[in-house]
Amino acid sequence: MRILIITGGRIDESFALSLLQKEKFDHMIVVDGALAFWDKVERNPEIQCHFDHLVGDFDTISPNILENYLDREDIEVHRFNPEKDYTDTDIALKLAIRLAENGKEADAEDDCDEHQNEKTMQDSMNTRSEIWLLGATGTRADHMLANMQLLAQTKAAGVEGVIVDKNNKIRLLEGSYTLKKKDQFGDFVSLIPITRALKGVTLRGFKYPLERHTTYFGESLCVSNELEAEEGFINIEEGMAFLIESRD
Known part of the structure; x- marks a missing residue:
């Protein structure tokens, strides 16, 4: 399973659009202020992907943009109080790990239902899910360093974690x-x-x-x-x- 988190750091639009066209993801999570970027994606006819989870305390996104997404049936909204223990990106990553774990369990069950051989089922269990983070770097050094150390959570969960921007790919x-x-x-x-x-x-x-x-x-x-x-x-x-x- 491959999951993309788009969070509220610096996003180079041309690079991000190229990534969305090139890479395929099973789930996409948009975090708070990154919704402003996604609002532009929604109007781009060349992009044929959609996100299914919206996460944040929504203190950095325009209410006018936010209201267009809160009641959509194809988006699950996870709203939090601004006075919380974890950053929005951390919360989104924890959600992504749960989605990856649930997806891995579902794949294993499907393999069993289809009576596949033991090697095929073991290969399915051993396939590492991937969680990519876009917008996890930027001008705030504290947020960037915090986001980089979040990769320890993906490693602990047995998930491949990748932070990517126009100039860097970090594991x-x-x-x-x-x-x-x-x-x-x-x-x-x-x-x-x-x-x-x-x-x-x-x-x-x-x-x-x-x-x-x-x-x-x-x-x-x-x-x-x-x-x-x-x-x-x-x-x-x-x-x-x-x-x-x-x-x-």
Whole structure:
């Protein structure tokens, strides 16, 4: 299952419209102020997708825009008091994780109902859902950093979490990852430690390789690497880091 959250940070419209045309999602969640962006999408004849969940305290969206979406039968509205414990984006992510978990259970039940073989059912259970966040970066450093660390929730749930904007694609990496050149988002690849140490870091297929090296939180050793081979292998024996593909 693939889910897109559109939240209220900076959204480059041309990039966002291209993403909506290129990528397919099973659910789309629009968060508070991002409804202003979506209101433009609704009037774009080239975009043939729709969102099904609206989340927020709605303190940043124009009431005139909001009223057009509150009573629609195809949209489930999740409204919260502005004085709440979690940000709107956090609440939307928790909703997305529940949707992903429910979808995975439903897929497994369908596989059983269709009497598929054991390997097929196991493959279905092991397929990782994806949650993408658009508009999770922008001018507010506090919100951007908070949104980046929300990826820990997707990892804990066994879901692939991705933050994307015009210039960056951000994941939270623990263990191994293979980056394919044909799928690369940008020219630069960085590992930013978020634990005290990244132990046993191996980078193969990159301009600046490493073999079981240890780097630490606060160091910039793994910033702005470049993929040279058709595939780049990344492995972290202990610790977690943000894996950031970026472009100018």
